[in-house]
Amino acid sequence: DAKTTQPNSMESNEExxxxxxxxxxxxxxxxxxxxxxxxxxxxxxxVIHGLTSNVNNRMASLAIAEDRKSSTLILHxxxxxxxxxxxxILRDGTYKYIFGTGTRLKVLA
Amino acid sequence: xxxxxxxxxxxxxATGQRVTLRCSPRSGDLSVYWYQQSLDQGLQFLIQYYNGxxxxxxxxxERFSAQQFPDLHSELNLSSLELGDSALYFCASxxxxxxxxxxxxxxxxxxxx
Numbered sequence: 001d002a003k004t005t006q007p008n009s010m011e012s013n014e015e016x017x018x019x020x021x022x023x024x025x026x027x028x029x030x031x032x033x034x035x036x037x038x039x040x041x042x043x044x045x046x047v048i049h050g051l052t053s054n055v056n057n058r059m060a061s062l063a064i065a066e067d068r069k070s071s072t073l074i075l076h077x078x079x080x081x082x083x084x085x086x087x088x089i090l091r092d093g094t095y096k097y098i099f100g101t102g103t104r105l106k107v108l109a
Numbered sequence: 110x111x112x113x114x115x116x117x118x119x120x121x122x123a124t125g126q127r128v129t130l131r132c133s134p135r136s137g138d139l140s141v142y143w144y145q146q147s148l149d150q151g152l153q154f155l156i157q158y159y160n161g162x163x164x165x166x167x168x169x170x171e172r173f174s175a176q177q178f179p180d181l182h183s184e185l186n187l188s189s190l191e192l193g194d195s196a197l198y199f200c201a202s203x204x205x206x207x208x209x210x211x212x213x214x215x216x217x218x219x220x221x222x
Contacts, residue, residue, distance in 0.1 A: 043111065043199045043213030044152070087152075096142070096165045097211065099152035 004088045009104040012078045020073040020103050022088030027068050032091045035062065035073045037084040038102070044087065047073065083107045112136065113214035115200050121220045127188040130217045134181055134202030140164070141183040142203075142211060143175055147196035158183055190221045 005023040012018040024033065035047040048055055048062045050071070055062040061074040075082055085102040112135035122128055134141050143155040145168075154167035158177035169175075172190075177183045187194060197218050201211040 043113075043201070043216050044211075045111070045213065046210045049210070096154045096157060096167055097152075098154065099144075101151055 003098075004090060004100045006086070006088055006100060006103045008101065009106065011106045011108060012075075013108050014080060015077050018075040018078045018082070018105065018107075020075075020086050020088075020105065021070065022072070023070045024088070024090055025069045027090055028092065030092060033062065033064060033068075033071050034089045034091050034097070035060070036087045036089065036097075036099075037082075038087070039081075039084045044099075047086070049091075078105075078107045080107050080109060111212040111214060113200060113202050113212050115198075115214040115217050117217060118215070119218050119220075121222065122190060123222055124190055124192060126190050126221075127186065128190065128219065130185040130187070130198050130200075130219075132183045132185070132200030132202075132214060134183070134200075135212055138202035138204050138212070139181065140203045141177055141181070142201040143169075143183070143185050144199040144201065144213075145196050146199060146216075147193075150196075152199070155185070187219070192221050195219055195221045 032051050034049040036044040038044045048060050050062045063072045085104050087099050087102040089097045114133045116131045139160045142157045146152045155169040156175050157165040161177050172188050175185045197216045199213050199216045201213040203211045
């Protein structure tokens with residue numbers, strides 16, 4: 001299974017943009033890049049996914065490097081409710097997610 | 110609210126015992142996934158069912174088993190429990206066609222004493 005590498009933790013000020021990086025140098029051509037987040041005492045929550053092109057939705061943006069060996073989740077204006085563990089996951093055709101350790105995002109008021 | 114329900118919320122039991130965790134997927138979802146989250150192992154994929162049949166297996170112990178019933182709800186059975194089985198157990202569901210998004214339930218916290 002392809003692996004992802006993320007920083008253990010990051011901090012951001014409220015209402016500022018946050019860029020959460022993820023390295024996935026062993027990604028294969030058919031692996032989708034997924035991001036989930038887990039708020040305290042809750043199950044993981046889908047954020048966004050992409051294959052090759054950058055993606056936007058109401059929660060975040062996903063910027064994918066041209067060689068696909070890295071990606072960045074962008075929260076445009078962090079709020080206190082965005083404090084969570086963010087997981088970058090590669091998904092192949094085997095249906096299962098392999099979660100890494102994720103990045104714990106702390107948002108400062 | 111993801112639409113996935115799990116019961117019970119909390120479970121406390123003793124070593125050597127057997128427990129059953131229950132999951133109801135979102136309406137219309139055919140796939141159910143089980144995950145274990147412990148402090149030292151993080152989120153680990155256990156097993157997936159699609160429309161009643163096992164589709165993928167992860168790091169599931171032989172003492173653990175699961176099934177998906179005709180009404181699509183699923184049960185995870187944990188037997189001969191050990192202290193190390195204490196963890197949060199999450200169920201997730203997906204429609205099985207998009208293959209993209211899994212919706213997670215709130216989890217069952219199992220404590221083995």
